[in-house]
Amino acid sequence: MKVVIAEKHSVARELARVFGAKAHGEGCLECPGYAFTWAFGHLIQLAPPEAYGFNGWKQEHPPMLPEVFQLAVKKAKIKEGYTDDPFIVKQLQNIKHLFNEATEIIVATDAWREGELIFRYIYQYLKCNKPFKRLWISSQTDEAIKNGFKNLKPGSTYDTLFYSAQCRSEADWIVGVNVTQALSIAAGNRSVLSLGRVQTPTLAMICARYIENKGFIVTPYFQIQLSLQKNGIVFKATGTTNYNSKPEAEQAAKRVQSTARIMSVEIKEEKETPPLLHDLGSLQQEANRKHGYTAEQTLGITQNLYENKLITYPRTESRYIDENVFSTIPGLIRILKRHPNLATAAGTLSAMNLNKKYVDAENVTDHHALLITPVRPGQFSAEQRDIYHPVASRMLESFHHDYFKELTTITLVSDSILFIANGVVIKSRGWRAVLNETEETDDHNNQGTLPAVYEKEILHVVKTEILSKKTKQRPLFTEATLLKAMETAGREMEDEALRQTMKDNGLGTPTTRANIIETLIEQDYILREKKNLIPTSRGLSVYDIVKDKRIAQPELTGQWEKRLEEIRTGTDVPAFKKEIRDYAAAITQELLANGETLQNLSPDKPGEDRMICPACKKGIIKLNPKAAGCSDYQSGCQFTVWRNISGKTLTDTHLKTLILKGKTPGLKGFVSKAGKAFEAALALENGKVSFVF
Incomplete structure (x- = not known):
């Protein structure tokens, strides 16, 4: 058998x-x-x-x-x-x-x-x-x-894959267990301060961005904008000089003459190649950006689509396919001719020679990029549709032709002040015709075709305006932008092909990144505020402790992820294990040596978020790894709220909200005795916790 x-x-x-x-x-x-x-x-x-x-x-x-x-x-x-x-x-x-x-x-x-x-x-x-x-x-x-x-392949074919997985598992145990215990012990065991190989640098990125964002000083500046005219066409040109005050800009504007002279005219054609096919990480980013889905939700929906035979293996890290898979693409495109939103694009692409830029076996890991399957979809739920559609549309885009545009840049001068006018003319919509979308970030889209002008020509200035602008801080991380940053261990780069070459140096994998974010939330280190991920006071306290230590450096963990991938291809396992053990020994001793400092920074230190026991009105509520309980238990107060209720682990924030306000907002993740997931609020009355549906 x-x-x-x-x-x-x-x-x-x-x-x-x-x-x-x-x-x-x-x-x-x-x-x-x-x-x-x-x-x-x-x-x-x-x-x-x-x-x-x-x-x-x-x-x-x-x-x-x-x-x-x-x-x-x-x-x-x-x-x-x-x-x-x-x-x-x-x-x-x-x-x-x-x-x-x-x-x-x-x-x-x-x-x-x-x-x-x-x-x-x-x-x-x-x-x-x-x-x-x-x-x-x-x-x-x-x-x-x-x-x-x-x-079927011999099991031994995948021995190195197992060695990589085993090294990951043991490294996470060694770093996570040792650093968590050392940090919590040094902080006086007031509560569990959990750290991990991947979660700590991820928390560090979120905290650093939050501190930078909140400390940013917005600086106003002003520019001069001209409206010019030729042959009945009015267009705008913006000054290249930024002024610190409006009066300064207004004074300069008064010197601007009623004419401006053309210094140069540059016309060049640019092309944009189609985007790479989706892997799990890029799909999670798009789903968060467009629909607000968390990485974990997207992973769950893609797994459901996979098990229903509608998409290929979702936990892929590749954005390429090989020649064998490419031979199936025309058939997959034909299936989309009946798609309510993609039929036109699929019909157009069916009659064209397909772009093969992303057909490259050397860039395919153990699984190729995400594709739809030959199975025709039936009725979709809203969530399934939101995830299937970007997989299908990206497939059409990736095999489509380049997008071409003509860029015109006119440089003018008036009273020694330089002005720039930009215009764009789309020559071929190419892959952008699939979803009929414009470029997300394109300064040239402010104006279309500019009038034909020539060097040294003098144009009439119709109007002079002062533009009021402000410097902008880098935005807080959303789940989409955090996933993008985790791909390259915090190095910011927009070029998708370059990002692809960096993926082996990232924090975690597309599959584990979702879990890392959820773990940080469960540990009450970060929370979701609308679309943003922001640190809690507890998270900021932990960050303050570790920010200068190697465990918080994304590059270090990114290097370890690369080593794990190298182990999969047959490199030295003992060397990596020794490196992890040496590192864990050093960092735990460093944390234990800083015990007094850590106790001062502990999020449960006296005077901060003190909660009087609602039962005896005397003791202080202490948050422990398994429960929140009264400090006056030796005098007989038995007030306790367990962290784990019906399969859900409550964070410090959940417990504080419940105890201080008597009720939490609706929470997901509870599981009934019958094994069904449900959502409910928790209420506290007479020392007892109950569900509110």
Whole structure:
């Protein structure tokens, strides 16, 4: 019997359907010759510090550097603490039985780093030593699944991918556990101050931008603008001199003559090549910018579209395709001839020679760029439509022709003051015709065709105006701009092709970046304010502690991400592990040595956000890792609000709002006993917490 193990039940069910497997076994679906089983994501994780004898949080523990890492079953929260999740234990027993009976194991977890890690950790935990093969597909259409099973790869082909995933997992444990404990211990254990390999430099970028933005001094300045005329065409030219005050600009404007002389006329043609195909990261940015979706929401919707066979593998980091995939593009374009918004563009493109700029096998990683599939979509939800449409439209844009425009720049002078007039004429809309969009940032769009003029010609000045302007600070990070900054470890660059070459030096991966942002929010380090991401007082306190340390430097973590990618291609694993261990030892000792400073900066220091206990009216509410409780508990006050309520972990902000105001706003992420997600506010009355729907 061949045992196929998928990452989750829905995928196993879909694979089983293709093979006609309908019979239900223990934790599997069966048909003659095959059994399809599943994990629940990360069933097995690296064991916590307690497994190595580090019980409690004590100053002598860090750095904790296990020689050999142990694996453990994912834990579930119970009243007494944490225990092995019984559902996971049961499914592991089912998987172990199937592996024991298997003549062949086929790995069908997600075809990338984390999917490989999920299987290998289960395989190692169960002490299985049977050989296995790998299913590697980029689409869940029936044809792709069947072809994938015909072309299974030896499991050893992906050993280096596992080594990369394992190094990532162990590095995050070593840095996260040690630095978090060292920082929290040094700060007096008033609350958990969590830091991590990727989350800390991400927090640093958000805090630094926020401080820079709030400290920016807006400076007004003034310019002179002329309206000129020739052959009945009126156009505008703006002075190149900035004046510090309006009276100064007005005085200069008085000297401007009634005419201006043409100094030069430059006409040049520019082209814009089509944008790269989407990967997950660029799709998340567009979805946030246009629809306000969080990175996590976009990831969830793309996964849903993938499992419904409507798009290819979503967790891709590539924005290119190879020749084999290119051969399918004409058919995919024909499918869009029936799309309500893209039919015209698809019809036009079908009759053209396709642009092959992004057909390059060397730039394709383990999965090609995001594409639609040959499956014709039926009824969409609003969320599915919002994500499917940019994947489809970007595919049309990327294989379309260049956009051409003619730029005219006229330089004039009047009373020794230089003025510039810009005009643009679109020669061919090319790829911009797909969505009929104009350029997002283009100073030339203020004017269309300028009149024909020649050097040394004198033009009549129709009107002189004073323009009032202000210097602008860099905007606060939105989720879209933060994801963009994380791609290149904080280096700002707009050129997409250049950004693509930098992606291996970024913070995290397209898949993990969403989780990093959500983790920072859950830890009460940042919050969403409209579209912006801003730090909380707690986040700013942590940033103040670490801002000058290596852990907060995006470039360092970006270099580590590059090393992980190099490990995937076969470079030295021990060297990276030693570097991480040496770094963790150094940074934890540095944090512990700064204990007094950290205690002064602790977000729970006396006098800041003091909350009188609503029950006894005497004690002070203390925020601890597992709950908020009264400091006067030794006198009998039992007031407690647990952080974990119905599967959702409350942040410090949630707890403070609930205790100080008696009610939170509506919160998402609760899970009922039946396993269904729901949204509700929390209310506090007579010391008891209840849901408000």
